Amino acid sequence: MHTLLQFLSRIIPFFTxxxxxxxxxILIINHHHYQRVSYLHSANIVNAFFDNSLSGIGGYFQLSTENEQLVNHNKSLLQAVLNNKVDTVNVEESNTLVLGLKYEVESARVINKTVNKQYNYLTINKGSKDGIKPEMGVIAENGVVGIIKNVSSNFATVMTLIHKESLISAVMKSTNNFGSIQWNGVDARFGKLKDIPAYVNVPIGDSIFTSGQSSIFPDKIFIGTITNAIKEEGDSFYDIEVEFATNFSTLKNIYVINYKLKEEQLKLENETLEGVQ
Amino acid sequence: MKDNLFILNVVRFLGLLFLQLFVLNEIELHNFINPYIYPLIILLFARTTKPWLLMLLAFFTGIIVDANVNTLGMHASAAVFLAFIRPAILQFFQPRLGYNEIEDLGSPKLGFQWFVAYTSIGVLAHHIFYFIIEAWDFTFFISISMRILCSFLVSMLMIIIYKFTFATKRIN
Structure with a gap:
């Protein structure tokens, strides 16, 4: 009996x-590979309450109301621009008799963020009550910010461009080549543009925009500029360094884009795929 | 005495967690500098705590930190690891005359040198574990090493500043 107890006391810590x-x-894997609704993220009400009140101190009383007015103004302008752009650029699309607005914009304030981790998120002060859903695009005045990940009723978290698993479809302005934007994992200011074939001429300083191929971002939203392009001997793709237009360390106001026809588009695409198989 | 120790551990838990969440997590010096002071909660927790209880406590501490920075599970696993190896570190750094019923590991009786040696090994083990989990693969070996080293140095600096600021003389 004594030896059994001794044995147990030695074995229990290891099994714990x-x-x-x-x-x-299990938590790590679930959190990173699925868009699960989990309660232990910074959009959680307890965490967000503290962050909200802490960042509120920085709002300088009247300045925050003034800001809000400006942000709302911006929001309506942006909404007009986004819808306008789509309808005038793609003539075929404007002929499809789309009634009303295709894109809705919701403004929000960043109340918590990280920039120096490997998985960087923002927490914003709008949630499902304001119509925010996972996988909506997020932009700021300078360019793309990221994609909504988790949503609670009053808050939401944003997976930023500076997140190890972030991958956004992009297009080069001068050559119209498609690629994808990833973070370089080290510096919050720079990312990589991947999948640009080596036979393309890549000018330094060229602009990178969203491609509009996903149902998350409209096309022609600024992502950043090319600062360096290296082609290794024998490689079939470029190593392109891109400086993000968004400054993540000073980010304060962001806009969430709601593509209203997303479900319709996804449904059609899925049906087409199923028909093929 | 026993009550005092309990209160000390609770206050230390809340205080260090507050420092971690609202001060250190807000530091944006460099991508390589991510100081963590919360391992001190686990390292300094009452000496004769049952290992499984300490690991459970470490798990919840880690989950709270994780929830704040959206790295669910990562800090928890590093904290549990630290709690698991703590008895071995304590064994290794045992003073010549044993711990002599010293329950509070932040006690000045153990000496400043002992404190730095003990915490630095613990914090280093935690940081190595955490940053490898965070990177999830070994392909960025140099950047992981740099991250471990830089963050470790800043964490230790914070811990030593903490030690000087909140010396626990009154308890003993």
Missing amino acids: FLFLELVCF
Whole structure:
């Protein structure tokens, strides 16, 4: 009996360790690979309440109301610009008799953020009550910011461009080549443009825009400029460094884009795929 | 005495967690500098705490930090790891005459040198574990190493500043 107890006391810590680590790894994997609704993220009400009140102190009383007016003004302008752009640029689309606005814009304030981790998120002060849903695009006045990840009733988290798993479809302005934007994992100011074939001429300083191929961002939203392009001997793709237009460390006001026809588009695309198989 | 120790541990838990969430997590010096002071909660927790209880406590501490920076599970796993190896570190740094019923590991009786040696090994182990989990692969070996080293140095600096600021003389 005594030896059994001794044996147990030696073995229990190790199994506690294994068990808890197992729980942790399940959490990590779930959190990073699925758009699950989890309650332990910074959009959670308790966390967000503190962040909200803390960032409120920085709002300088009257300045914050003044800001709000400006932001709302911007919001309506942006809404007009986005819809206008789509309808005039793509003539075929404007002929499809789309009634009303295709894109809706909701403004929000950043109340918590990280910029120096490997997985950087923002928390914003708008949530499902304001019509925000996961996988909506987020932009700021200078350019693309990221994609909505988790939503609670009053808050939402944004997976930013400076997130190791962020991948956004992009297009080069001068050559119209498609690629994808990823973060370089080190510096919050720079990312990589991937999948540009080596036979293309890549001018330094060229602008990168969203491609409009996903149902998240409209096309022609500024992402950044090319600062460096290297072609290794024998490689079939370029190594392109892109400086993001958005300054993540000073980010304060953002706009969430709601593409109202997203469900219709996705449904059609899925039906087409199923028909092929 | 026992009550005092309990209160000390609770206050330390809340205080360090506050420092971590609202001060250190807000620091944006450089991508390589992510100081973490919360391992101190686990390292300094009452010496004779049952290992499984300490690991459970570490798990919840980690989850709170994770929830704040959206890295669900990562800090928790590093904290549990630290709690798991704490008995071994304590064993290794045992003073010549043993711990002599010293319960509070932040006690000045153990000496400043002992404190720095003990916490730095613990914090280093935590940082190595955490930054490898965070990177999830070994392809960025140099950047992981730089991150571990830079963050470790700043974390230790914070811990030493903390030690000087909140020395626990009154308890003993």
